[in-house]
Amino acid sequence: MKHIIALASKIAFTLALLYLILDRVYHASFLSVMFIALFLGFVSYLSGDMLVLPRTNNITASLADFGLSFVILWVFVLTQTRNDFSPFGAALLSAACLTVFEYFFHRYLLKNVLDENFQNELSARDNTLQYQTETADELFPETNEKHKE
Template identity: 45%
Template sequence: MKHVKALAIKFVSSLVLLSLILGLLFDMAFSNIFLITLVLGVAAYLIGDLLILPKTNNTIATIADFGLALFIIWIMSENLTYGDSHFLMSLIAALGVALFEYMFHKYVANNVLPNKGRQQQTRPLQYQTEASKELTPVRQDVRSSTEENKKPE
């Protein structure tokens, strides 16, 4: 049930965000925005939130989500709409998605993933070191014989 709730939050938030960026700023149709949000939401949740985030940290997962969002939005907008290159539009939308994903990863780490956000040690680490007077052992008979032979007169 936690995954369904997280997916719903991600889908609704991404739909609103992409509607503002792609719909209002770049005049894209809502049906295309809905399709892009659906594909991006499922792919980013599976790859970024469930695969990359548990193994790395929030920053790495956000960078991966930025690349994935840029690729998906760019490819789908090129294929769904007519016009010039949509790379700048995709870059701006991917930056918005990455900012949202940074905050969403904190929610996923604390509420969905087991023990990712709540890592606690049972006791603090106690390191111990050993110290000695000399770094290397020196045999007394070798040292004393060489020192006696080299004394100046």
């Protein structure tokens, strides 16, 4: 139930933010904005929030969400809006605003949505990489002369 509430709130905020930027400023249709908010909300929740965030930290997950949002929004703006403005600028502005929201949303997820087992694993995990190599005493191993006959 926690995931459903988190996903619904993410989609609602994404819709509100994209409505303000893409519909009011760049004159995209509301139906298109609603579709892209639903699509972007589901994709970024599954990839950024459930896959990247548990394995990395908040900053990395926010940057991954920025890249994903930027690419999806750029394609959307190129195909669904009038081209009397810069699609790059519209996608960049929208993705940057969504990234600020994502940073705080990830903090909410870490505190309230992700289970306690995950929190214990996250705090106990040692992030330092320790490499080990195998060594031997001989530089040149002895060969068995009997097998050469």
